[in-house]
Amino acid sequence: MCSNGEVCNPVNGSCPEGCSAGWKGKDCREACESGSYGVMCKDKCSPHCLDPTNCDSKSGECYLGCLDGWVGDRCEQTCEGGWYGAQCKRKCGHCYNEELCDKIHGACASGCASGWIGQNCNNSCAKGSYGIMCKDTCSAHCVDSADCDHVTGSCVGGCLAGWMGARCNQKCTEKSFGEECGKVCGHCFDNAPCNHITGACQADCKDGWLGQFCNESCPEGKFGEKCQQKCGHCVSGNICDFASGSCSDGCADGWVGSRCNIVCSFGYYGENCLQQCNVNCKNTKDCNHINGFCSNGCADGWLGEFCDQKCPDGFFGPDCSFNCGHCLEEDICSHVNGSCFSGCARGWHGRYCNESCESGYFGDMCTQKCSDYCIESGQCDKITGFCTNGCMAGWTGNFCELECPTGTFGEHCMGNCSEHCLNITDCNHVNGSCDGGCLSGWIGNHCQIEVNEINGIPAETLLGIVFGVTALFIIIDIIIVVVVLRFTGRSKVRGSSFPRRLSILSVNYYADVNSGNHAADRQNRDAGHVDQDVVLTTCGRSFNQENTGSHHEQMNYVSKENRYISSWE
Incomplete structure (x- = not known):
């Protein structure tokens, strides 16, 4: 069996290019021995074949399949992560710390994850137990003490009254009680905690509170023992402390004092009377003691009840009633006096940058003079200085500052200088005359007249x-x-x-x-x-x-x- 179907040597039967896969010998007539394959039978069958002595002599394919944990025609590939066993068709269990299981047997080398047991960690904990190796017991404070999550131990049906936490192993906080700790304790004497299950105060109620659970406050506006005293101006209209009459959250804006019954000093307002009236009020001492509103309006450049809002961009002055001028780089003017901080935009001047340049001037602060070579001399764009009506004869450029290019002259530099000028650079850029003279044989201002010549x-x-x-x-x-x-x-x-x-x-x-x-x-x-x-x-x-x-x-x-x-x- 010669390689690639080649014809053997007709004399001795040898294959010039060697044998095909699965054959060997001088004349390629010997099949590979059991357990070998490939060209000249040099390759060995995979040891992961179910029978390493029985594979295809050409390709090495394992005829009887692979050992557990191996796949592929030649059984050279291990199972992918999370799979094991024959043909890698079995899924790993719940190994500790998400480790991969053994590719052959599926065992977890470091044990099982929380909530799982068994040789391959694929059995959940029995009811009533949870955690690593299922060693922990569900809390007795679960609504159903035998029903908790086998992994975390959290109570599936919730907690009994007075208990909280995922595992129902924590009492309600000092200020709560009852189912899911959803009820708030009353005002027990000396801030003692109430019973975390029933909510009852262990001692009497504080001054200002009544009722079995000490959660019935004095009537609105009353405080003290038996709720006989009147409260001051508490913040947000809240009631005062039922025992002392103080406002627990402070006084309402505009009021101070231990019982919030003293008005702010003149010039101050707001919470605890700590805020000063805005300096942008027309009279800095004249604002409402409660909300700080400027009673007599705002100073120039300011708006709003507190006079804390600048004029909108582009406006200034009393009640922001004036429009800004033309400031440099479209900057906004002073919202107070209308001045431009960076100066005026090109083409404008004046205190408020609202006066356009006079005729014949342009640019920054109108200090630049229009070109003398503009048509209608002195007339140019107020901003750019460009000659709006064009240039006089002989000049070009946006500012008419450039003489006509060499070789041209006249309006718009459209005239071409005479080729008979002695030197083209001496052509007058205004009228085209050849100021440097003419070439031999030519006369006239523009060297346009030809004369007869003898030997040049x-x-x-x-x-x-x-x-x-x-x-x-x-x-x-x-x-x-x-x-x-x-x-x-x-x-x-x-x-x-x-x-x-x-x-x-x-x-x-x-x-x-x-x-x-x-x-x-x-x-x-x-x-x-x-x-x-x-x-x-x-x-x-x-x-x-x-x-x-x-x-x-x-x-x-x-x-x-x-x-x-x-x-x-």
Whole structure:
């Protein structure tokens, strides 16, 4: 029997993957021996099987069932708590301290709980007994002395007259008697207890009491021996002490004295006249001596018969008849004078914070001024300061405190600055004019007018440069002619040779006409340069000199760094 139904080796009959559960041997033809099971018969039948030698050779299931206290196919699980015996079908008895019973026999290791006996603690005590091992006897003061709870010993039918407690083993208290101790003793002389069964006083009655059980009091308003004296003002209209005339629970409000017949002193009232009239009465000495009511009304900010109630939130003053103003953070004002403890809410001022900010002001105590850039300058929300009608051209924000974002201008910052401004940050946020100038080829306040260009230079600028350079050439030529004439004259007089080189200082400032390098011209123009090195293209000159007979070509060069014109090379 090869594992998983595998086919055995056709040559030697062996199983490559081993034997199926319940079989062993080289060719898996040997069944497990008695008492073993599983793969290669390595597992032993459970010792808790009713017959440990007889279990299923494959699964290990106990064929004849489990020993007492065990369950499961292989008898490997004990009974759950509270159960025992064969197949764990028997319930444990009442073990002491709720302990679990023995899983096999059901016995309680520590004995039985109160009210139970027997080997397995499942038999209740016999009638008339109760408790641990049923050793206690029911009380003789039970209505039925043979009938009490077998666990607690409490009398099932109740107690006889004069007795109380669950087990009827306690006499009635000193002030009670009879069935269930439900009757109250009378006023026995010297506070002696009455009979707990009959209620009779062992001696005479106290002064002020009459009757067989001393429970008949003097007529209302009377006290003392034979009830011949009149009581004072006892609390709650109670009768006074029948012996002394004192009020056992004290005097009624507004009265003092040993017999409660003296009115409170002026300015005091209530129980034992210990309470002072409320300071919030209009006259602190003027209140009713019994209930303390303020007879002439309340001081400002107070209500109620005792003037102990503050005005409702939002009101103040006499009879709470005035409304609070607008206090900070919706705080309530002083219920007495209406002042705001934390100051006024934004947008309000005045003693009672009920005056709104004047036009042009807002915020805390109306000290903040509305933005000058609000439309209708000075008009803003009294609380927030927001410009309610919007902002003037060039401004934005709730308070119109922010200039238009870079690149925008005008009303609501809806205008877009010209892309031909030399620097977009120099665009005027109010009217959009390019305050920093325009890019090459553009003119106008908003750099909106395009002009013709030659090599990136506006025509107007180029024309000015041409005129300037032409004038410069004329001046240079004049200077050269003058100098040559002077030297020529000197050479003829002195017989000296003509000078080979002549340097003439030039102007310090220049403009680019044509450098001959168009790429460089564009680069310099884009970088924002105005002045740069140039070669002024002029015609060549030759002079015949008697001594040398040489030919010279004139080159005029303006250097950005050295600022000179060299000629006669």
